[in-house]
Amino acid sequence: MHFYCSVCEKSYLIEGLDYQCACGGLFKLHKExxxxxxxxxxxxxVKTPMLKRTLQEKEVYLKLDYMQPTGSFKDRGxxxxxxxxxxxxxxxxxxxxxGNAGAAFAGYCAAAGIKCNIYLPENTSPGKIKQISAYKANVVKVPGTRDDTAKAILKAAERTYYASHVYNPLFFEGTKSLAYEIYEQIGIPDYIVVPAGNGTMLLGIYKGFKEIGQLPRIIVVQSKNCAPIFxxxxxxxVSExxxxxAEGIAIQQPKRIDEMIEAIKDSKGDIIAVDDEEVIKAQxxxxxxxxxxxxxxxxAVAGMLQxxxxxxxxxxxxxxxxxxxxxxK
Ligand SMILES: [Zn+2]
Structure with a gap:
């Protein structure tokens, strides 16, 4: 098993400190x-349950993927x-x-005996830090904007392994299990409606269904307030x-945007943007x-209804x- 560059195909060790190729290309995972x-x-x-429910006269399967150990689907990755x-x-x-990825890493690193450092913007709400701290991860609060945190993490990644849920393809290797589970539970659905920011769920289910050999149409949902993929x-x-x-999907510059667009197109899917009012109503x-x-x-629910x-x-x-x-929260 090793990483290789999606652009120039150069190989890299998984355990190395490189989190992307020297040419700037993002890594993919090679498995024998x-x-x-x-x-x-x-x-x-757990294999998360599926509930069949009718929402505004539309019958849907709700896949309760928050029922993983730290409370979100990110545990798969x-x-x-x-x-x-x-x-x-x-x-x-x-x-x-x-958010959820930080909590998931902190929890699993605690279980594995791996020291975990989570970098966060200084103004992150205490509620979010609470779960991460409970797992005894070291929380590093970075003054300034989200961009300042991004700079600080890249500096830290020069010395310490960057377990990124965006750069590191092992994460998608985990989130793809969602596709296998859905397939076991109901076969290949006609549609799957997923929220996307960094695309960890979207790219995972795409990879999984690709391996299974048949794709559902993937309908991606973004917030109107932050919709670069849309x-x-x-x-x-791109609007302001x-x-x-929907802060969990508010990512201004998703690294894997081209991969995500390719996945939507390949599935003959589509993308929509919803406003906050609809999101809260759906919740x-x-x-x-x-x-x-x-x-x-x-x-995701608001997007499906729309x-x-x-x-x-x-x-x-x-x-x-x-x-x-x-x-x-
Ligand atoms: Zn390269």
Whole structure:
């Protein structure tokens, strides 16, 4: 197993400090046939349930992926990456995520005995830091903007392994298990509606369904307040970024944007953008049914309702993964 550059195909060791190619290309993972990642480090991952529900007269399968050990689907990626890094003898990592990815890494690193440093902007809300701190990760608060944090993490990555949920392809190797599970549970759906910021779920399910051999149409949902993938896909000028309730997908410059657009096109899918009001309404709608999700997860539900507003057909199988637990914030 090794990394290789998606542009010039140069090979790199997984355990090295390089997180992207010298040419600027992003890494992909090469695996020999039958090669598997160990699963010794476990926090009790589960095959998450699917609930069939009717939302505004549309029947959908809700995939409760927040029911993983740290409360979000990001555990799938952290599980795979941390297991591989432990096997390779990595003792310490750095990562920058104020949200679910940070919590997932902190939890799995605690289980693996790997020292974990999470870099966050200084103004990150205490609620978000609470879970990461409970896992005894070292929280490094960086003064200034999100960009300043990005600079600080790249500096730290010169010395310490960068367990990035964006750069490191091992993360997608983990999130692809979502596709296999859906396939086992209901076969290949007609549509899957996923929220996207950095695209960790989108690229994971794309990879998984590609391996299975058949793609559902992938409908990607972004927030209208921060919609760079939407703008690029629709060839529209990028509108000004504003803060959004769906902060888990508010990524201004997603590194893997071209890969994401390619995945949507390959699946004959589409992309839509939803406003905060719809996102919050969707979260409330599920709450009224006894399903408690974090606000960002409401984006996928809002996107599904909007996308199928006119073109719904009750013969369609539609899956909406719910990414994060409501208790998070
Ligand atoms: Zn390269």
């Amino acid at each position: 046939k039958g090669e598997k990642i160990t699963t010794e480090v476990s926090l009790g991952e 952290a599980f795979a990456m941390v297991n591989k890094l432990r096997e390779l003898g990595i003792k310490e990592v750095v990562e920058d995520s104020s 703008s690029k896909f629709k060839k529209q000028p 970024m504003k803060s959004t309730a 409330e709608m599920l709450g009224e049914m006894g399903i408690y999700i974090e606000v960002t997860s409401g984006a 996308y199928f507003k006119d073109g719904y057909d009750n013969r369609l199988t539609i899956v909406v993964p719910l990414t994060g637990m409501g208790l998070k």
